[in-house]
Amino acid sequence: MFNQTEFPKPTLIPVNGVELEVFEAGQQNMGKPIVLCHGWPEHAYSWRHQLPVLAAAGYHVIVPNQRGYGNSSRPADITDYGIENLSGDLVALLDHYGYKDATFVGHDWGAMVVWGLALLHPNRVNKVINMALPYQARTEKPWVEFMEEFLGSDYYIVHFNRQPGIADTVLDANTSQFLRNIFRKNVPPAPPEPGMMMIDLAKAEAPLGEPLMSDSELAVFVSAFEKTGFMSSINWYRNLDRNWQILADVEPTIQKPALMIYGDRDLIPKAPNLKEFVPNVDIVSLNCGHWIQQEKPEETNQIILKWLEKQDAT
Template structure:
């Protein structure tokens, strides 16, 4: 299920899986831009940006990444590590015959774009990331640190230490979970509580018909494939041990001032060619502030 104003998908075989890929602006071949969604999102999360980027002269490529929508959902947890996720994107470029592209990521998609740029720097010519800044690789694996600092109930830790528990709760309450999650100006609440809350707080980020696209997809797939991305965070820490930690490409970082994801105080140490834009919104940046997000991206792309 997609929206009538969103491109029809194609299933493309890459890197041992099939990805459901949405395209616009094919006539702009040679100017690829790849949009990478977060959790629990879909390619459809970029619905506001796709037509504008195509109109601006880009070949817009938007995959449902592995674990999402009609893309493959491998059974092994380790099939969702950063090598596999970035490998899918490299193989997608190969499929279209591109040496490199501009990559745009939101939330977990931003984590993948940062990792892709570290692991395959020659395939990325510019980076635009929303919400999640570059994550410094410290002395201890990320989940270990989160468990020490934030405790076992923090959702990153919970997903890793209690496999299957959250998946089952989200699967049983898919529609209320997504309805309660996709809000703005709502007080913070644990994800498991969000899934079972009877009343949605704050204001909706999207229309009922738009929410129905997400609900239909996750009702069909369940959440395990997408949550497996979280279950590779410490594995990713190990996989990135020997790479140059500095992102040298031009980069745009877009923050939501009301986002619960923390801004980075040391971003420029690891991403020296970064420009930062702050928008007055929460976590769902490109859906809460679609025009402002699109204009920020296009203005920056025109300058580099």
């Protein structure tokens, strides 16, 4: 069981016109930075199992609550949450520490940001480790329009964009229940139900599967979102089509060494063409669901450390 008191105290760091709440460990390892980027609806605390292990392995571990989360800034405009701002925050974070580049690790939406960072600022990234969300190749149509066509108007990402404010309000009213219901493991497979998945989760009285974490760990996420609400974090999704435009003229291939970790029971499909866009990628799958580094922390840590060791040896 993870001991909450072991998680480091944060620092508020001004970057790129906002302040980020940053947790770090291994400051004595200056010169070997690794930046861990959380997904949605998460928090820097979702890396609690990786932070001490990576620090012990000789890394300066930097774990921001990205803009819109925790005690980091929550700008008012939706456009403040586009990929140019989210990746710009990470570049400015490197500048703050005086680093030319770093290894970046992302999970879920954090992986989307890390892929985007490697496209927009390739000289600031030396290695990429992503989980759950593979590289998303640009579709012919903007992403939300593409999803609407194939997955329907109730698909949660489409709903977030087409009906702004509706889901945010429901999640805000059911924060504890929603997070309890979404952070599960060993959820029995079932065909998708009609309706909007995130709203359904927020309203469901009985969760499926098993809890991903202890009540005290869950309380960290609940208290954070009770303070911030969900709108600022959902605004990341509301920039998907803007991101599609921003990346239109960017070289789409990522040449950096990369590691992609999938959960075999994740609802997010694996990318059949990953090597086409990320030619230097190693691919690993774990027998778990979406919350990979929290569900299988020891296995995730070993995979990351062995891969980093192999990269450093070449």
